[in-house]
Amino acid sequence: MPADRKPRQGLAADANRREDLLREAARLFVEKGFGATTTRDIAEAVGMRSGSPFYHFRSKQELLKAAMIEGLEAGYRRLQAASAGLADPAQRLRAMIRAHLGNLLEGSCHAPMLLYETRSLDAPARAEIAAVSDRYQQMWQTTLDELAVAGRLRSSAGPLRLLLFGMLNWTTQWYRPDGGLSLDEIADAAASLLLA
Amino acid sequence: MPADRKPRQGLAADANRREDLLREAARLFVEKGFGATTTRDIAEAVGMRSGSPFYHFRSKQELLKAAMIEGLEAGYRRLQAASAGLADPAQRLRAMIRAHLGNLLEGSCHAPMLLYETRSLDAPARAEIAAVSDRYQQMWQTTLDELAVAGRLRSSAGPLRLLLFGMLNWTTQWYRPDGGLSLDEIADAAASLLLA
DNA sequence: CCTACCGATCGGTAGG
DNA sequence: CCTACCGATCGGTAGG
Numbered sequence: 053m054p055a056d057r058k059p060r061q062g063l064a065a066d067a068n069r070r071e072d073l074l075r076e077a078a079r080l081f082v083e084k085g086f087g088a089t090t091t092r093d094i095a096e097a098v099g100m101r102s103g104s105p106f107y108h109f110r111s112k113q114e115l116l117k118a119a120m121i122e123g124l125e126a127g128y129r130r131l132q133a134a135s136a137g138l139a140d141p142a143q144r145l146r147a148m149i150r151a152h153l154g155n156l157l158e159g160s161c162h163a164p165m166l167l168y169e170t171r172s173l174d175a176p177a178r179a180e181i182a183a184v185s186d187r188y189q190q191m192w193q194t195t196l197d198e199l200a201v202a203g204r205l206r207s208s209a210g211p212l213r214l215l216l217f218g219m220l221n222w223t224t225q226w227y228r229p230d231g232g233l234s235l236d237e238i239a240d241a242a243a244s245l246l247l248a
Numbered sequence: 249m250p251a252d253r254k255p256r257q258g259l260a261a262d263a264n265r266r267e268d269l270l271r272e273a274a275r276l277f278v279e280k281g282f283g284a285t286t287t288r289d290i291a292e293a294v295g296m297r298s299g300s301p302f303y304h305f306r307s308k309q310e311l312l313k314a315a316m317i318e319g320l321e322a323g324y325r326r327l328q329a330a331s332a333g334l335a336d337p338a339q340r341l342r343a344m345i346r347a348h349l350g351n352l353l354e355g356s357c358h359a360p361m362l363l364y365e366t367r368s369l370d371a372p373a374r375a376e377i378a379a380v381s382d383r384y385q386q387m388w389q390t391t392l393d394e395l396a397v398a399g400r401l402r403s404s405a406g407p408l409r410l411l412l413f414g415m416l417n418w419t420t421q422w423y424r425p426d427g428g429l430s431l432d433e434i435a436d437a438a439a440s441l442l443l444a
Numbered sequence: 445c446c447t448a449c450c451g452a453t454c455g456g457t458a459g460g
Numbered sequence: 461c462c463t464a465c466c467g468a469t470c471g472g473t474a475g476g
Contacts, residue, residue, distance in 0.1 A: 069445085087283025088368060091471060104445050106472060167421075168364065172284060206402075209437040210429055218418025219411040225363075226410050233406055241405040245441050265461085287455060300461050302456060 070108050072098040075160055078119040082162045086116055086172040116169060117177045123163025124184045127155040131191060141198040142247055148195065150239040152220050157227055157235060165224050189213070199247070206248045216246060266304050268294040271356055274315040278358045282312055282368040312365060313373045319359025320380045323351040327387060337394040338443055344391065346435040348416050353423050353431060361420050385409070395443070402444045412442060 076097035080089045091112050092102045109115045134151035138144035156164050167185070170178055192213055200208040219242050227238070272293035276285040287308050288298045305311045330347035334340035352360050363381070366374055388409055396404040415438050423434070 084367060085281050085283045087281045101446055107445055112471065171280060207437060207440050209440070211434060211437055214418065214422050215415040215438060215441065218416070219414040222410065222414025222417060238407060241403060241407055242411060244403050244405070245411065297462055303461055308455065
């Protein structure tokens, strides 16, 4: 077996094309909605012919599912990286908020925005998504609980986590990179509403 | 011209059927998305044949536009009714929040949820929607400005109105009528995050 | 991954 | 508002 410098053509190339499809599919699903995006749109966006996406994915729904799961997992890793080593829960919350805004507005996967399209999936796929999504939620609940116990939350009333997610996720509806607000400023504003 | 007790068959019946179409279309668009809802779905939901919705509306997009505009206008009236006569801006804000939650979660039009589908409309239609939507936003800004001047807001930082709308609109993603939280409780929690 | 294609479905229309 | 229909498009497949 000769040492071959290049990645083995077949497998590595396939993996790259798969990623291309996922990235463009995510972008189009967010932009136009799942139902209004055709598999031909996606193929064209990566320079393939209309039938070729089905070499990589069994169906259009499979593409949506994979885009959501891989997007959520990347977001989860980013959230962990941003909060690791921050012992003070208030500081950690602020860092998590900033990381979540990054996941929503800076990346190319837009994972949390894809969650709107969960309705387009069948029940088993929905369950898979829910499992990945729950881990993400759990990280937040842990930090919020710590803050509540320490009496550092402005209100420990029930739906605090959900209200926070609302504030943050809704930014996808109005945030513009060239607008007057930076992600840091938005993160500060959101954090200051929660913290006592 | 004889006094006829019944509403004149033609016009009144047409108007009723039009409303039926708008209501069911709004429900389906929210449930499945605009792209994934067929005009046949909508026709079937009101007991018509596949071609008949086009007697009332020129196109599927026209149906979406009308559902959004009429839903927004109904919501606007409800918001006005709820806040009329409340001189204290804090009290008024709390009433507006409750009314907005009602618009989102109690009515049958789900107008604010339809706003997600603005992307499915062409530019002129988008402009029409924006005009109606701006009036709605203006009512909030007025009350928030009053509170800011009086120093009764927890933070007068820029995106407060947008963060508030995020909290409220996101409830459509998690609120369940049989869940542990009433709309009044949610309204209280949201208002208490904003008010000093 | 392309070519060539299929069956199904879709938005919309004509004519009554 | 129904009947009957059309052209276009869509998700997906077979065979290479």
